[in-house]
Amino acid sequence: MNENTINASIVLFGATGDLAHRKLFPALFQLYQKGQLQENFAVVGVSRKDFAHEEFQKIVAEAVETHSEADDHDALKSFSSHFYYLKMDVTDFKSYHDLENLLNQLDRDYHTGGNRMYYLAMAPQFFGTIPGFLKSEGITDTPGWHRIVIEKPFGRNLETATELNEKIQESFDEDDIYRIDHYLGKEMVQNIQVIRFGNAIFESIWNNKYIDSVQITSSETLGVEDRAAYYEKSGALLDMVQNHMLQMLMLVAMEPPGKLDTKHIRDEKVKVLRSLRFYNEEEIHENVVRGQYAEGSLNGSSVPGYLDEENVAAGSKTETFVAAKLFIDNFRWDGVPFYIRTGKRMKTKSTEIVIQFKQGPMALYRANNVKHPPNLLRIHIQPDEGLSLSLNAKPHGDNMNLLPIDMSFCNNCQNEVNSPEAYEKLISDSLLGNATYFTRWDEVALSWEFIDSISNAWSKENQVSPARYPSGSMGPKEADELLEKDGFTWWDPSNLRRS
Numbered sequence: 001m002n003e004n005t006i007n008a009s010i011v012l013f014g015a016t017g018d019l020a021h022r023k024l025f026p027a028l029f030q031l032y033q034k035g036q037l038q039e040n041f042a043v044v045g046v047s048r049k050d051f052a053h054e055e056f057q058k059i060v061a062e063a064v065e066t067h068s069e070a071d072d073h074d075a076l077k078s079f080s081s082h083f084y085y086l087k088m089d090v091t092d093f094k095s096y097h098d099l100e101n102l103l104n105q106l107d108r109d110y111h112t113g114g115n116r117m118y119y120l121a122m123a124p125q126f127f128g129t130i131p132g133f134l135k136s137e138g139i140t141d142t143p144g145w146h147r148i149v150i151e152k153p154f155g156r157n158l159e160t161a162t163e164l165n166e167k168i169q170e171s172f173d174e175d176d177i178y179r180i181d182h183y184l185g186k187e188m189v190q191n192i193q194v195i196r197f198g199n200a201i202f203e204s205i206w207n208n209k210y211i212d213s214v215q216i217t218s219s220e221t222l223g224v225e226d227r228a229a230y231y232e233k234s235g236a237l238l239d240m241v242q243n244h245m246l247q248m249l250m251l252v253a254m255e256p257p258g259k260l261d262t263k264h265i266r267d268e269k270v271k272v273l274r275s276l277r278f279y280n281e282e283e284i285h286e287n288v289v290r291g292q293y294a295e296g297s298l299n300g301s302s303v304p305g306y307l308d309e310e311n312v313a314a315g316s317k318t319e320t321f322v323a324a325k326l327f328i329d330n331f332r333w334d335g336v337p338f339y340i341r342t343g344k345r346m347k348t349k350s351t352e353i354v355i356q357f358k359q360g361p362m363a364l365y366r367a368n369n370v371k372h373p374p375n376l377l378r379i380h381i382q383p384d385e386g387l388s389l390s391l392n393a394k395p396h397g398d399n400m401n402l403l404p405i406d407m408s409f410c411n412n413c414q415n416e417v418n419s420p421e422a423y424e425k426l427i428s429d430s431l432l433g434n435a436t437y438f439t440r441w442d443e444v445a446l447s448w449e450f451i452d453s454i455s456n457a458w459s460k461e462n463q464v465s466p467a468r469y470p471s472g473s474m475g476p477k478e479a480d481e482l483l484e485k486d487g488f489t490w491w492d493p494s495n496l497r498r499s
């Protein structure tokens with residue numbers, strides 16, 4: 001038993017799906033190994049396929065073995081014995097009676113105290129249906145807490161997100177709704193606030209007096225894979241910018257919260273979105289670049305362009321890359337550009353935030369025509385997790401030149417340090433009732449309002465194709481030009497392990 005041990009039933013809607021197998025079962029197993037889930041928990045897997053409980057338990061154990069490093073067979077066996085399976089169509093209200101009977105039985109058998117977490121690992125068209133039936137069929141009327149975890153995407157625009165939210169709030173209070181953004185579960189994303197507010201040296205210079213620009217890059221090497229049906233309607237703007245990129249921006253730019261609790265942190269994040277500069281159509285054209293990957297080469301192999309991927313419409317204008325220059329119009333950030341970029345089939349898989357500091361007031365070394373690199377603070381989100389600070393020093397025996405040096409800290413470079421997966425942390429938090437790293441409705445609504453302004457402008461210029469970039473590059477030249485006209489360049493993703 002540890003202080004975080006939870007008694008609860010978890011209902012996993014979409015239990016035969018990709019997310020459940022690759023992420024959720026392994027995450028639950030980790031929580032079991034760490035003692036957060038012990039004797040008093042049960043998981044009910046729901047989908048339309050037919051399985052006996054024992055068959056499902058085997059599937060769960062196999063999925064954990066396949067998608068994690070777990071190989072303790074006894075632990076896997078006792079963990080999976082807590083899993084039950086229910087064949088149900090979530091659109092059929094009658095099937096919820098079977099769910100209620102099973103949950104009541106499990107509450108008694110596992111002494112869960114009636115606590116229930118409903119995890120919707122299902123396609124978004126079911127996000128409104130399930131909470132409605134959970135309430136109308138009385139499943140949420142039992143003693144104990146009832147929380148619902150909703151996967152992304154939360155709507156396709158402000159209008160659909162609002163409709164969905166209203167539907168969910170008919171059945172669950174805002175405090176019991178956990179909207180997932182898995183980037184918020186990443187170790188170094190959670191570390192941003194500690195780096196900022198736990199180090200006086202950074203917080204005192206974290207403003208437009210000392211910071212020249214901020215860059216946030218999340219690049220992927222994968223292409224659209226088998227998700228074209230979803231991605232064709234989404235594109236990189238909705239898939240990555242509306243959620244993950246804006247979340248990182250909020251954490252970098254927010255004011256210090258009065259207290260380190262859920263409400264204060266979320267309040268400060270929301271204020272960043274309220275200060276985000278909205279562009280008119282012409283400004284969108286100037287400041288937001290959309291790209292699409294063409295064929296190219298990655299790790300020595302040729303890969304097809306987006307238009308040749310399976311299930312992509314001929315001549316599709318879906319963007320697989322977005323770069324943008326954003327401004328936060330408040331006292332702290334006035335005049336500081338925030339450059340963001342994200343894309344598929346880029347040169348490396350990397351997520352990094354780079355804070356570029358201004359040059360000192362008197363450029364003594366530049367006067368000698370010597371290259372003077374700016375000081376950079378890099379927050380390495382993935383694959384390496386850590387921090388590095390680029391400074392300039394004097395090379396040994398040379399008085400006139402500067403030598404760039406890096407001070408770095410890597411959280412996961414030694415094999416023995418294994419950061420918890422984002423899903424493990426987020427499931428743990430939702431079981432503990434800590435919603436800090438989940439998105440509150442006002443954050444979601446404001447982010448959609450901003451994103452809608454861009455997608456509406458793009459839909460008007462739907463004759464214009466996205467700029468093409470070769471697979472294996474860092475995006476189209478238009479993204480480079482976006483910075484060059486301001487006298488900046490993108491910093492290449494870096495690697496902590498080389499040092």
Ligand SMILES: NC(=O)C1=CN([C@@H]2O[C@H](COP(=O)(O)OP(=O)(O)OC[C@H]3O[C@@H](n4cnc5c(N)ncnc54)[C@H](OP(=O)(O)O)[C@@H]3O)[C@@H](O)[C@H]2O)C=CC1
Binds near residue numbers: 016019088124
């Ligand atoms: N996969 C990933 O890496 C990620 C996924 N997500 C989100 O997670 C959610 C799930 O994604 P993913 O696991 O990939 O989806 P899948 O298509 O792989 O799985 C969907 C699941 O829903 C079940 N299902 C479908 N229709 C019904 C129904 N009417 N009644 C009961 N069960 C049903 C399916 O089982 P069956 O057909 O047997 O009924 C299956 O278990 C989506 O919202 C996605 O956007 C978010 C981030 C990453």
Ligand SMILES: O=C1O[C@H](COP(=O)(O)O)[C@@H](O)[C@H](O)[C@H]1O
Binds near residue numbers: 220239240351
């Ligand atoms: O939400 C999503 O994120 C992944 C990238 O996540 P990461 O943790 O691997 O950086 C992206 O591939 C996917 O398209 C998107 O839906």
